[in-house]
Amino acid sequence: MSRETTDIRQEQIKKAVLDIIADEGLQNISTRNLAKRIGLSEGAIFRHFPTKRDIIKGIMEDVVNDLVGSLRNIVLTPEKSESKLFKYLCHNVKYLKENRGITMLLFSEAAHLGDNELKEKLNQILYEQKQFIIKMVKDGISEGVWDKSVNAEDVAIIYMGIPITFNIEFILNKNGLNAENFCKRMYLLMLKILQK
């Protein structure tokens, strides 16, 4: 195998984990299978990550930086809450479509309660996303466009299920699910909850 920098290999390894989860299932992210998919020896994996757990940790940090980061940008943009919520939802769904393995990985790590550091990272990812929704809802109420009797936290809870459901359907149906169409339809339902 030709030489590459650790930076490049780390990205390849993390991508391979998500691809394997999406294509072959959670049970198949062994270091052997990982190496095979990239075309490296198994030993080379451990040149770039000290342990397998560090690969998972790295992926979760990517989610915090990439997904949560870009969602934060959408929330902090000075714009109408109504169009922000739409962009937010679509971006969220699109990210999960492009990183099919992530929901499954986060979900399985949620179960792995012994590992408190990873559990904390997952909590951070979910908690922060929830706060974003709560903020957008409250902003929309302040703007006077949405029903002030609606509970922002409840809206956040029902919202959280949307991207997850998309992910499950997408993995089961494989191709037959249009992300843009999906988020448009779910957005309209969210609006019905929020409207006066």
Next chain:
Amino acid sequence: MSRETTDIRQEQIKKAVLDIIADEGLQNISTRNLAKRIGLSEGAIFRHFPTKRDIIKGIMEDVVNDLVGSLRNIVLTPEKSESKLFKYLCHNVKYLKENRGITMLLFSEAAHLGDNELKEKLNQILYEQKQFIIKMVKDGISEGVWDKSVNAEDVAIIYMGIPITFNIEFILNKNGLNAENFCKRMYLLMLKILQK
């Protein structure tokens, strides 16, 4: 260990799988750990199930019979759609609270795409539940209580996320989540979507 019938042992083994998933995570449902939790030898497990995969299959069949079966009963009861939807949601949430490991197990098996029989079982579980919601929504529209412009399938999709989100929150928060209160609040949001 005292002798028990295969029927009893099978129930103990399936329960142990779900308990381990909820307490220790998906990665720990090894036959060794399973035997340890029940207080049997590893060999005894294989007296009652031919393979580990058959244990998983058995659990999925339980979900079809117990959860999907009782949800079907609720849907088929001659009653107002509004109160049926409430009972349905509460029962769904309660079942997942009492069988914490199930969502995680189904989820992880969804990833395991190679095993078509299990994938089919999962598809059945999800598809049927979706059809139940669609029926209730359409019935409610026929009764004249709900908005006929609403898309029943979209409602079913947004509904599906509610029990799953509950499960995630429940596992992460552990104790601090009241199922009855949760389903009451989510029901009110569903009503906002459905009302004219």
Next chain:
DNA sequence: TAAGTTAGTAAGTAAGTACTTACAACATTA
């Protein structure tokens, strides 16, 4: 260009995996 660092490999390691075998103790029925 010599020396040091980095990225790769092949072939190990100990521990864990699902599952089997050979046999013993108990329960049911002929």
Next chain:
DNA sequence: TAATGTTGTAAGTACTTACTTACTAACTTA
């Protein structure tokens, strides 16, 4: 009560797991 079937165990199987070791080849810099 003898024969038969059922449920249990301890100790094994072959294979996989995450990770290591010893060594080589290729870049980088003094």
